[in-house]
Structure formats: C-alpha cells, structure tokens
Amino acid sequence: MNTQLAQRTFFIRARTAELNDRAFDQELLPQFFCLFHRRSLSNLERVVFDLRGVRWGNPYGALGVVLLCEVLRDYSPWELEIWLASAQQHKRHTWLAHLGLGQAVARLAKVKGQLEDEVQLATRYRYLPITALPSAPEGQVRLLKDVALHTYEILVNDFGYDAVQASRFITALSELCTNIYDHSAPRGQMRGFIAMQAYQNTVKFAVMDLGVGIPKSLRSRYGLDDAALLEKAFEPGVSACENRGLGLARVSQIVERQHGILNVRSGRAKILLLGRERHRTLYRLTQKSAFQGTQIGILLRRV
Amino acid sequence: MKHVNHTLEPEQGFLIGRQEGARLKELICEKLEQQEPCSVLELDFSKVEFVDVSCADELVVRVLARLQAGEFPNRFLVLRGLKPQHRENVEAALAVGSKAVYAQTETGWTPLGELISSYREALEAVDQKQQITARELFETMGYETINESSTKLSALYKLCLIGREPYRRPVRGGGRQFRYLSLLDP
Numbered sequence: 427m428n429t430q431l432a433q434r435t436f437f438i439r440a441r442t443a444e445l446n447d448r449a450f451d452q453e454l455l456p457q458f459f460c461l462f463h464r465r466s467l468s469n470l471e472r473v474v475f476d477l478r479g480v481r482w483g484n485p486y487g488a489l490g491v492v493l494l495c496e497v498l499r500d501y502s503p504w505e506l507e508i509w510l511a512s513a514q515q516h517k518r519h520t521w522l523a524h525l526g527l528g529q530a531v532a533r534l535a536k537v538k539g540q541l542e543d544e545v546q547l548a549t550r551y552r553y554l555p556i557t558a559l560p561s562a563p564e565g566q567v568r569l570l571k572d573v574a575l576h577t578y579e580i581l582v583n584d585f586g587y588d589a590v591q592a593s594r595f596i597t598a599l600s601e602l603c604t605n606i607y608d609h610s611a612p613r614g615q616m617r618g619f620i621a622m623q624a625y626q627n628t629v630k631f632a633v634m635d636l637g638v639g640i641p642k643s644l645r646s647r648y649g650l651d652d653a654a655l656l657e658k659a660f661e662p663g664v665s666a667c668e669n670r671g672l673g674l675a676r677v678s679q680i681v682e683r684q685h686g687i688l689n690v691r692s693g694r695a696k697i698l699l700l701g702r703e704r705h706r707t708l709y710r711l712t713q714k715s716a717f718q719g720t721q722i723g724i725l726l727r728r729v
Numbered sequence: 730m731k732h733v734n735h736t737l738e739p740e741q742g743f744l745i746g747r748q749e750g751a752r753l754k755e756l757i758c759e760k761l762e763q764q765e766p767c768s769v770l771e772l773d774f775s776k777v778e779f780v781d782v783s784c785a786d787e788l789v790v791r792v793l794a795r796l797q798a799g800e801f802p803n804r805f806l807v808l809r810g811l812k813p814q815h816r817e818n819v820e821a822a823l824a825v826g827s828k829a830v831y832a833q834t835e836t837g838w839t840p841l842g843e844l845i846s847s848y849r850e851a852l853e854a855v856d857q858k859q860q861i862t863a864r865e866l867f868e869t870m871g872y873e874t875i876n877e878s879s880t881k882l883s884a885l886y887k888l889c890l891i892g893r894e895p896y897r898r899p900v901r902g903g904g905r906q907f908r909y910l911s912l913l914d915p
Contacts, residue, residue: 563748564748567748567749571745571746574779574781575741589778589813589814590813590817592814593779593815593817594814597781597782600781
C-alpha cells in the first residue's frame with residue numbers, strides 16, 4: 427500500500443533548513459527536473475513540496491517555490507501540495523508567514539500545516555509579501571509606488587543610503603519589474619512576482635517571472651549564446667527596448683558598491699555577483715537545468 | 730519675464746509612472762495656457778522625494794515638446810529645487826527626448842539635457858547680460874558673422890531656453906530684430 431502511495435506521489439524536499447538561492451537552485455530545481463525525467467508519469471497523482479524542515483530563508487527561495495507551483499499547474503494534471511511547518515514547530519520564525527508563501531500558493535496548491543499566524547502584517551515596513559505583478563496598468567503603478575516607497579524608507583532611514591543611491595536603486599528595481607511586462611510573450615499573459623525582506627543588516631529582494639527570459643529577448647539584437655547574452659545584460663544601455671537597459675547595470679553597480687550579492691538566472695545561464703569581492707561568476711547551465719523566465723535575487727547591506 | 734511657481738506635491742513625495750506624469754502634465758499645460766506671454770513657469774520639485782524616468786518624461790519632456798511646437802507661445806518652463814536624486818532620471822528622460830531645460834540644482838541654475846557646447850556658451854552670455862541682441866552677442870563672443878550669432882539665439886529660443894521681444898523697427902528687406910531675454914531672475 428505504502429509502495430503504491432509512494433509511486434503515486436512525488437516529493438520535492440527542502441533538505442536544508444534555509445530556503446534560499448542555493449536551496450532553490452541546487453535542491454528544489456534538480457528535484458523538479460527529476461520529476462519530468464521519471465520513467466513513468468502515468469500513475470503519478472500528486473506532487474508534494476515538503477518544506478517542513480525549513481526554518482529560515484529569503485525571498486528568492488520562497489518566490490522560487492511559487493514559480494515551480496505555477497509551472498506545475500500549467501503543465502501537469504497532478505494534485506499539488508505544500509507542506510509547511512506550523513507555528514508551534516518553529517515559534518521563532520515567522521518569515522514565511524510574513525512573506526505570505528502560504529497565501530501566494532493557496533490558489534495553486536493545497537497548503538498543509540499552514541503557519542497559524544499567516545496574516546499580512548499591520549505594517550509592511552520590513553517585508554513586502556510575495557506579490558504578483560498586476561496586469562492592469564493602474565495596478566502596476568500602485569505596486570511600483572508601494573515597492574519604491576518601502577524600499578526608499580528602508581534604504582535611507584534604516585540602512586544609511588543617501589537619497590541618490592536609494593533613488594538609483596529604486597529606478598533600477600522598477601525597471602526590472604517593467605522588463606517583466608515588456609518581455610513577457612505573449613503580451614498580457616505575463617506572470618511576475620516580487621518580494622522583499624529586511625532583516626538585521628541586510629535587505630533582500632527577489633524579482634521573478636515566467637516570461638521568455640533575458641537571453642531570448644536580447645538574441646534578436648545581439649545574437650550570442652545564452653551565457654554571453656546574460657553577461658551583456660549587465661552593460662549599461664543593453665536592452666531589447668530602445669532607451670532602456672539601466673536595470674541590471676545599475677543594480678550590479680550598487681550591489682558592488684554596497685558589498686551586496688546579485689544572483690541572476692535566465693535561460694541556460696546564471697550569474698552570481700559578489701559585491702565585496704567584486705567578483706562575477708558566470709555559470710553555463712545545461713538544457714536540462716534551464717528554467718523558464720528570469721529569476722533575480724538581490725542582497726544589499728547596511729552602509 | 731514674469732515668474733510663476735507651480736509646486737509638485739505628490740502623495741508621499743513619490744512621482745512614479747507615466748499615468749501620474751500625464752495627469753500632472755495636463756495641469757502644467759493648463760497653467761501655462763493661463764499665463765500671459767513672456768512668463769516662465771517654475772516647476773518646483775522641492776517637495777518631491779523621487780521621480781522616475783517615465784514620469785519625468787511626461788512632466789518635463791512632453792511639456793517642453795508642446796512648448797517647442799508653439800502651443801503656448803512665449804511661455805517657458807524651468808525646473809526649481811531639483812535634488813541630486815532627481816537629476817539622473819530627469820536627465821535620462823531629456824536625453825531620450827533630445828530636449829534641454831534650465832534647472833536649479835544644488836550648484837545653481839544650469840541647463841540640463843542635450844545642448845551643444847557653442848549653444849551653452851551663447852546661453853551663458855545671454856544669462857550674464859540678462860538681455861542681448863544678435864549684434865551684442867556677436868561682439869561679446871567674437872563670432873565671425875552676425876548671422877552666426879542670430880542663428881544661435883534663434884535656435885536657443887526655439888528650444889525654449891531664452892525668451893525674446895521685438896526690438897526696433899524691421900530692418901531693410903523686412904527682417905525683424907529681436908532682443909533676447911534670459912529666463913533666469915537677475
């Protein structure tokens with residue numbers, strides 16, 4: 427009976443206690459790809475994301491789970507379940523609740539063991555919960571304004587950034603979000619998300635989408651391979667749209683200056699920028715490990 | 730030149746998005762229309778914390794485009810109280826629209842945007858003298874011909890960076906003479 431149950435269920439497990447960039451890229455994604463390379467999918471009935479061991483993480487990891495659920499919902503008939511730790515199990519961590527992971531996936535999957543205190547905080551000052559970028563222009567502006575306001579307050583008041591630096595970062599962040607609208611094909615069917623979390627000396631952002639990805643949108647203009655195109659996207663003025671291309675270039679400058687970390691994954695390439703070391707590593711991914719859209723994680727430190 | 734102030738007071742100090750910019754652009758254009766000729770509208774950014782490129786494009790570049798198209802003849806726009814955090818995005822919008830505008834920054838009044846150096850020099854001369862004719866500029870700058878001086882002044886006027894008023898009677902052959910005026914308060 428148990429064997430049959432096991433055959434009918436596929437588990438994607440977070441094996442470490444921290445649901446962060448590494449957990450998404452090196453644990454969840456490989457398991458996700460394994461699912462599609464199983465010999466027999468015919469008797470599979472459900473996919474379970476077992477996140478009960480997760481105690482901490484960042485917006486990149488949490489948003490990554492939402493993207494995986496979105497893709498599974500699109501391409502599979504299987505029942506989806508997310509198993510989260512309950513508040514009693516991990517009393518001291520409420521970050522998943524504040525990021526609203528349960529709420530974000532509730533429309534896609536059955537959520538079990540949802541954190542009891544999963545409510546929007548009265549003040550969203552330290553967190554911007556996982557938010558889907560709205561498709562209506564009015565909603566987009568409202569969200570961008572909300573994100574800009576909170577980011578500006580945190581960077582200037584808490585993290586000691588000057589107004590020019592904060593303004594540059596907000597401009598770049600808003601361009602990253604706008605890129606999602608511009609580069610989603612077909613237009614009007616874009617799915618993008620943003621989340622932010624400020625904790626102690628760091629503020630972390632994640633911006634992700636299920637669009638065509640950076641290399642594909644730049645290929646018609648620059649005609650290189652995925653890795654070279656992703657590198658090119660870091661140059662000022664490089665964009666699929668005229669008079670744009672400030673997003674990644676500016677974010678990377680600020681990340682370097684503030685000793686932060688930038689992680690960009692799109693198509694068959696990934697770039698990790700370590701600001702403190704001023705070191706950028708380019709990873710070439712195989713076709714098997716390429717994921718849809720673009721996933722961007724940003725970490726900034728207190729000045 | 731008569732100076733009129735128009736202070737931007739956005740909700741929480743943030744000017745974001747084309748929509749908000751377009752709404753404010755209409756208010757600015759209405760105000761420009763209401764002004765008498767030879768007026769300078771000072772768009773005051775002192776209560777603005779952040780302005781993005783799209784909003785700056787609507788607020789500044791598109792208003793300048795309408796001014797340059799002659800929709801509000803002899804009215805002018807300058808930007809007052811521009812903070813360093815506004816400057817980059819306003820300049821990015823000006824670069825996209827190939828426009829230039831006078832702005833008061835922390836270091837004083839300066840033309841922002843696309844303007845070739847010889848025009849900048851001519852503009853500086855106009856600002857120093859407050860009002861100048863083509864002949865006076867020709868003498869001040871040591872141009873080769875008066876025609877060169879006239880061309881520069883006329884171009885700066887078309888860019889809405891200086892004003893002008895008729896000066897003396899038309900010269901022989903029907904050409905009108907103008908005195909060109911600085912947009913800046915002495």
